[in-house]
Amino acid sequence: MIEVKSLVKTYGKKQSSFRALDDVSFEIPTGASVAIVGKSGSGKSTLMHVMSGLDRPDSGQVIIDGVDILQLKNKAIDRFRAEKIGFIFQSFFIQANETSYDNVALPLEIRRIAAGSRKERIETALETVGLADKIRQKGGNLSGGQKQRLAIARAIVNKPSIIFADEPTGNLDSTTGEMIEELLFGLNKQEGSTLIVVTHDDDLARKCDMQIYIKDGKVDRINRPGGQS
Amino acid sequence: MRTVDIARRAARSLRNAKARTILTSLAIAVGAFTITISLAAGEGSRQYADKLIGSNINPKALFIVKDKALFETNAMQPGLREFDPNASTTNSGLTIKQLTQDDIDKLSARDDLEYVTPTYMPQVRYIEFADNDVKFVADVAAYDATIMSESAAGQLPPKGEQLADDEIVIPEAFAATLVDKEIVANTEQLVGETVSLTVVRPPSSLSAEQISAAFASGGQAAVEALGQPETKTYDYTVKALSKQSSTALAASSSIQVSPNQARELTEYTTQGTEAYQKYVGVTALAKGDRDPAEVKASIESAGYAAQTARDLQSLIFTIVNTLQGIVLGFGVIALIASVFGIINTQYISVLERTREIGLMKALGMRGGSVSRLFQFEAAWIGLLGGVIGAVIAVLVGTALNPTITEALTLGDGNYLLIFELVPIVIMIVSLVLIAMLAGWFPARKAAKLDPIEALRTE
Numbered sequence: 001m002i003e004v005k006s007l008v009k010t011y012g013k014k015q016s017s018f019r020a021l022d023d024v025s026f027e028i029p030t031g032a033s034v035a036i037v038g039k040s041g042s043g044k045s046t047l048m049h050v051m052s053g054l055d056r057p058d059s060g061q062v063i064i065d066g067v068d069i070l071q072l073k074n075k076a077i078d079r080f081r082a083e084k085i086g087f088i089f090q091s092f093f094i095q096a097n098e099t100s101y102d103n104v105a106l107p108l109e110i111r112r113i114a115a116g117s118r119k120e121r122i123e124t125a126l127e128t129v130g131l132a133d134k135i136r137q138k139g140g141n142l143s144g145g146q147k148q149r150l151a152i153a154r155a156i157v158n159k160p161s162i163i164f165a166d167e168p169t170g171n172l173d174s175t176t177g178e179m180i181e182e183l184l185f186g187l188n189k190q191e192g193s194t195l196i197v198v199t200h201d202d203d204l205a206r207k208c209d210m211q212i213y214i215k216d217g218k219v220d221r222i223n224r225p226g227g228q229s
Numbered sequence: 230m231r232t233v234d235i236a237r238r239a240a241r242s243l244r245n246a247k248a249r250t251i252l253t254s255l256a257i258a259v260g261a262f263t264i265t266i267s268l269a270a271g272e273g274s275r276q277y278a279d280k281l282i283g284s285n286i287n288p289k290a291l292f293i294v295k296d297k298a299l300f301e302t303n304a305m306q307p308g309l310r311e312f313d314p315n316a317s318t319t320n321s322g323l324t325i326k327q328l329t330q331d332d333i334d335k336l337s338a339r340d341d342l343e344y345v346t347p348t349y350m351p352q353v354r355y356i357e358f359a360d361n362d363v364k365f366v367a368d369v370a371a372y373d374a375t376i377m378s379e380s381a382a383g384q385l386p387p388k389g390e391q392l393a394d395d396e397i398v399i400p401e402a403f404a405a406t407l408v409d410k411e412i413v414a415n416t417e418q419l420v421g422e423t424v425s426l427t428v429v430r431p432p433s434s435l436s437a438e439q440i441s442a443a444f445a446s447g448g449q450a451a452v453e454a455l456g457q458p459e460t461k462t463y464d465y466t467v468k469a470l471s472k473q474s475s476t477a478l479a480a481s482s483s484i485q486v487s488p489n490q491a492r493e494l495t496e497y498t499t500q501g502t503e504a505y506q507k508y509v510g511v512t513a514l515a516k517g518d519r520d521p522a523e524v525k526a527s528i529e530s531a532g533y534a535a536q537t538a539r540d541l542q543s544l545i546f547t548i549v550n551t552l553q554g555i556v557l558g559f560g561v562i563a564l565i566a567s568v569f570g571i572i573n574t575q576y577i578s579v580l581e582r583t584r585e586i587g588l589m590k591a592l593g594m595r596g597g598s599v600s601r602l603f604q605f606e607a608a609w610i611g612l613l614g615g616v617i618g619a620v621i622a623v624l625v626g627t628a629l630n631p632t633i634t635e636a637l638t639l640g641d642g643n644y645l646l647i648f649e650l651v652p653i654v655i656m657i658v659s660l661v662l663i664a665m666l667a668g669w670f671p672a673r674k675a676a677k678l679d680p681i682e683a684l685r686t687e
Contacts, residue, residue: 049681054591075595082593089684093588097245102238109234110594 002028002051002162002194007060009046009217020046021057022217028210030161032225033188033195035205038214047214048164048198052085053077064162082111086155086193088184090167092147096140100131100150103139107158125157126150129183145176152183162194163187169204181207230598239605246578253574254614256567257660261618263560264656269626269646271553277643278545286538287375287514289521293336294510296326297534327507332533336511341524343516346371347508351494354429354460356484359422361412369426370483371491372398375514383420383469391487397424397465398485401473422467424484428497430459461497463490564660567614568667571607575671579603579678586675587683600669600676607668608661615657623648 009021020043028034038044049055051062053069061068069080086107095103104122113121126132129149134142142150148168155163165184169177181204188195197208205211213220243250294300328347337345349371355364374391381401386392404416413419432455443451465486473481486494499505515521521537528535579586586599626646633645 052591054681078590078593078595080593081591085593087588087591093584093684095585098241102241106589107592109230109238110589110592110598112231115233 001030001063001065003061003063004028004047004051005061005063007047007050007057007062009043009050009055009057019217021050021060024060024214024217024219026212026219026222028194028196030194031188031192032210033185033197033208034210034212035197035199035208036212036214037199037202037205038220039200042214043217044198044200044214045166048166048196051196052087052162052164053081082107083158084161086158086160086163088148088151088155088163088165088168090170092144092151092171094139094142094147094150094154096138098139099136100126100134100139100142100153101136103150104154104157107154111158121157122153125153128156128187129153144172145179148172148176148180149183152180152187156187156191156193159191160193162196165195165197167199167201168197169201170199230594230602232601235598235601236605236609239602240609242578242582243606243609249574249577250610250613253567253570254610254617256570257564257611257614257664258618258621260560260562260564260567261615261656261660262622263563263618264557265619265622265648265653266626266646267553267556267560268652268656269622269648270556271549272649272652273645273647274549274553275546276647277639277645278542278549280643282538282542282545284376284378286541287373288538289515290375290538291342291513291515291521291525291528291535292510292541293328293513293528293533293535295328295332295533300534300536327509328511328533330506333508333511335531336513336528336533339528341516341519341527342513344375345511345513346488347492348510348512349488349491349495349508351426351428351491352498353494354427357425357427358407358412359419359424363410363412365406367403368483369491369494370485371488372485373512379472380469381472382417383467385469385471392468392485394487394489395465396468396487398469398471399424399467400481400483401470402481403484404470416470419470420467424465424467425462426465426484426486426494427460427462428494430461430497430500431502432456432458463494465490564663568663571610571664571667572670574610575603575607575668576674578606579671579675582675583678583683586678587680590678590680591684596676599678600672603672603675604665604668607664607672610668611661611664612657614664615660619653619657623653 004027005025007021007024008019011018011020022043024043024047036044036047046055050057050060050070053062053072056070060070062070064080064084069077072080095106101122104125105118108118108121123132123135126135129152131142131146131149131153134146134150139147139150148171163184168184169180172180184195184197185207187193195208197204199205209225211223213222333345333347336342339345351369353366353369355366357364372392374386374389376388378385378398382404385398392398399419401416404413404419407413407419408416413422439455440452443455447454471481471485496505515524521539525535525537525540589599589602590596626648630644630646634640634643637645639645
């Protein structure tokens with residue numbers, strides 16, 4: 001369960017100030033797939049940063065499994081992200097000159113998992129995304145779709161409870177994009193992790209259980225699984 | 230993140246930027262090379278100096294003089310001094326007080342000294358070898374029984390034992406000259422041959438009574454005879470040839486006789502002159518297990534000046550250390566230059582990898598771990614540079630050593646460059662630490678990077 005309560009985030013000062021988040025509140029049930037939808041500049045990226053503890057709002061709460069992560073100290077927030085959150089980005093952020101293995105190993109290394117027990121988890125994650133045969137390939141040698149699958153493997157290797165996907169298909173052609181979408185929704189159902197997709201693509205948003213529309217820093221409307229808004 | 234994982238990631242990202250890594254570490258390698266060479270040259274020089282001192286001076290030896298000015302660095306620029314009848318003038322125009330027989334007796338009577346031997350400097354008119362008429366000149370010195378010289382032919386007395394009064398030691402090089410001049414057939418044959426030293430006593434200034442007495446007894450001829458220099462020839466048997474050595478200086482440049490004979494030869498030539506029984510210095514050994522430094526202090530309190538073998542060693546070492554310091558300075562300057570190289574390279578690396586850093590921080594990597602990642606990269610560069618520089622220095626130095634030895638005529642088996650593991654390891658470790666220090670500025674920049682900003686660079 002993720003509870004977002006009255007988030008306010010302002011950039012700039014006084015006259016030139018700009019409210020990126022203006023009293024944003026909603027709840028996301030555990031294991032759901034949620035789309036945060038909005039145009040460029042609507043505040044959806046800021047919302048994702050605040051929810052994942054990368055950014056701090058001016059006021060408000062983000063309560064994940066009963067803990068307000070905004071009350072945590074930096075070190076605890078870093079640990080929270082390392083243990084509970086997976087990220088998938090529009091431009092992949094794959095290390096081109098590292099192998100698939102080392103790319104996926106990064107979150108495990110950050111969590112200080114001993115080298116011995118990493119191998120199996122990395123192999124499992126790569127198998128899940130269908131890249132088992134590319135384990136020794138350099139990230140730069142992979143195609144766009146393969147890169148995003150590698151990024152997904154990196155996001156799930158820690159078995160996080162929440163996966164943030166920021167425009168995950170934005171840099172991919174529609175066929176490859178659909179494959180990635182299937183992979184993400186499949187994982188969401190199988191692993192029971194919460195999937196939060198940040199996108200401006202209505203087609204992608206509609207495939208999620210729940211849609212939160214953001215406009216000018218405010219929640220415009222929310223479509224819940226039951227259908228009521 | 231575990232230190233091992235950070236170090237591995239740092240090494241990997243360096244491998245991915247091979248050209249930059251190697252160029253940056255080459256800058257350090259230049260400094261490391263210079264420092265390794267200077268350390269080796271210092272060590273080699275010190276060992277050579279030790280060898281030089283060891284084969285010329287007994288470590289327990291003391292050199293005692295009356296006049297402290299002899300040991301002072303400004304001895305070449307004497308000021309105005311009071312006249313002293315016991316003083317003599319050195320070649321450089323310095324007036325020094327000399328030791329008299331009275332001083333020698335006092336020093337001999339001390340219970341902390343043994344082998345008290347004045348520095349006899351016999352002036353020999355000419356030398357004849359093997360009953361041949363060809364005359365030679367050479368330095369004659371007293372044989373030093375306290376250091377073991379090597380013989381090229383014949384048998385030197387065992388350490389601590391003196392030559393007999395009818396024995397003489399000839400340097401190997403002299404024997405070679407005699408073979409050239411066909412005075413002896415080969416160097417071996419010289420052993421057992423006779424060597425004659427002819428000394429001259431200058432005419433003494435005569436008193437009126439002496440002249441008139443001589444005139445009364447032998448007329449004009451007797452007076453002339455009285456004014457003639459007297460000559461005397463001493464015969465010796467060659468005991469051994471001292472081996473040519475680049476470190477044993479006296480043994481390879483002077484003919485050596487026993488101290489008794491040196492004394493006799495000296496006194497014959499100086500009798501009736503002001504120089505009679507006056508000596509510039511005395512060599513002696515600290516007795517038994519006495520510390521030469523303590524003996525020195527005691528001698529100095531008795532009004533003499535003394536130097537120990539260690540004083541001489543430290544004098545040479547001061548010169549060696551100064552020269553080494555200069556070379557070391559160049560190495561340090563090269564290192565300072567390379568420190569800026571590291572800082573520059575690492576700053577570029579941080580800029581290039583902004584997104585990677587952003588990702589790592591977004592995935593929950595601590596700022597400290599990011600900082601260490603970049604510091605470890607700097608450390609690897611330092612290690613690589615240090616090892617490259619040291620290895621090249623050892624290879625080049627080892628290859629050049631024989632040439633240097635020949636050029637400086639250090640003698641076989643002596644090398645100017647002596648590489649020792651411990652100083653090199655210490656140098657490399659310090660280089661790694663310096664590199665990490667240099668990497669600190671870029672590393673801090675990386676650690677402070679805002680992940681949101683970093684990931685926005687698209």
